[in-house]
Amino acid sequence: MPKKKPLVVVTRRLPDMVETRMRELFDARLNVEDRAMSQTELAEAVKMADVLVPTITDRIDNGVLAQAGPNLKLIANFGNGVDHIDVATALARGITVTNTPGVLTEDVADMTMALILAVPRRLAEGSTLLTAEDEWHGWSPTWMLGKRMAGKRLGIIGMGRIGSAVARRAKAFGLQIHYHNRRKAAADLEEELEATYWESLDQMLARMDIVSVNCPHTPATYHLLSARRLKLMKPESYIVNTARGHVIDEGALARMIEANELAGAGLDVFEEEPAINPKLLKLARNHKVVLLPHMASATSEGRFDMGEKVIVNIKTFMDGHRPPDRVLPSML
Numbered sequence: 001m002p003k004k005k006p007l008v009v010v011t012r013r014l015p016d017m018v019e020t021r022m023r024e025l026f027d028a029r030l031n032v033e034d035r036a037m038s039q040t041e042l043a044e045a046v047k048m049a050d051v052l053v054p055t056i057t058d059r060i061d062n063g064v065l066a067q068a069g070p071n072l073k074l075i076a077n078f079g080n081g082v083d084h085i086d087v088a089t090a091l092a093r094g095i096t097v098t099n100t101p102g103v104l105t106e107d108v109a110d111m112t113m114a115l116i117l118a119v120p121r122r123l124a125e126g127s128t129l130l131t132a133e134d135e136w137h138g139w140s141p142t143w144m145l146g147k148r149m150a151g152k153r154l155g156i157i158g159m160g161r162i163g164s165a166v167a168r169r170a171k172a173f174g175l176q177i178h179y180h181n182r183r184k185a186a187a188d189l190e191e192e193l194e195a196t197y198w199e200s201l202d203q204m205l206a207r208m209d210i211v212s213v214n215c216p217h218t219p220a221t222y223h224l225l226s227a228r229r230l231k232l233m234k235p236e237s238y239i240v241n242t243a244r245g246h247v248i249d250e251g252a253l254a255r256m257i258e259a260n261e262l263a264g265a266g267l268d269v270f271e272e273e274p275a276i277n278p279k280l281l282k283l284a285r286n287h288k289v290v291l292l293p294h295m296a297s298a299t300s301e302g303r304f305d306m307g308e309k310v311i312v313n314i315k316t317f318m319d320g321h322r323p324p325d326r327v328l329p330s331m332l
């Protein structure tokens with residue numbers, strides 16, 4: 001008798017080719033309407049599923065996991081960050097959790113670099129000017145002056161895959177690379193990037209022109225850039241965040257930019273997504289910040305590769321092997 005296909009619940013619509021492959025391989029329950037599922041719907045899903053494929057828009061908390069049926073053995077996240085999943089509880093219940101690292105590194109690093117440039121070089125401001133009501137009165141030597149990139153100090157928080165990919169790009173733009181990380185990077189990487197390691201985040205912050213957040217959101221990194229730490233930064237410095245909103249005390253950041261205690265920020269992620277702090281919106285209208293709707297990894301190629309990773313993780317697990325992208329307690 002042919003083996004029964006695993007029941008795989010996918011919470012959001014995925015690229016067509018990924019969904020087609022999932023239909024072939026699994027008893028896939030897809031979300032054709034692409035509406036985010038409620039906590040009740042997620043609880044219903046984990047009751048019946050063998051595998052759940054959530055995304056960042058799903059909160060897989062204790063309450064949802066408490067409803068998990070005996071068949072749920074794998075949560076194969078479509079995404080790298082897993083801070084929307086109570087991984088510790090899942091693991092304690094014998095549920096394996098996987099993610100999709102590696103395939104969105106270059107895309108996120110590209111967008112991080114775009115945000116690093118956007119605020120100091122007034123990119124969004126210049127672009128909206130031409131489509132605004134007022135007409136452009138022509139070039140002038142003292143008009144639309146931004147800040148030069150070359151020679152400035154970039155402080156990267158989190159020198160993992162994405163942090164290093166950002167550093168490579170930034171180095172090509174003439175920025176000096178500094179970083180803070182739980183561990184010092186390998187000597188060859190430091191050498192390649194000519195990077196300076198700061199064990200003390202406080203000390204690094206006080207000396208940077210631009211700070212880029214590239215670490216995951218974990219209990220240890222929640223509000224890592226607290227009001228106290230933001231105050232250590234130079235008033236003419238900028239912050240870029242393509243990691244998770246929760247790593248920065250967003251309220252304090254907005255207040256400080258408003259008060260000219262920081263020069264500006266480029267943000268792709270927010271504490272209460274999809275809601276945006278009204279103070280940040282006001283600052284965006286005044287061109288002090290550039291805000292993007294969590295789109296740093298949004299390329300067709302990236303989404304396809306993420307889907308492939310999810311499929312490989314499920315398939316390997318179902319074949320009785322260790323899936324390649326397991327989330328381990330040491331990563332939390």
Ligand code: 8YV
Pocket residue numbers: 054055056057078079080081082104243296297298
């Ligand atoms: C993804 C992300 O688009 O992978 C991540 O951690 O933040 C995003 O770039 C999203 O998480 C998909 O679930």
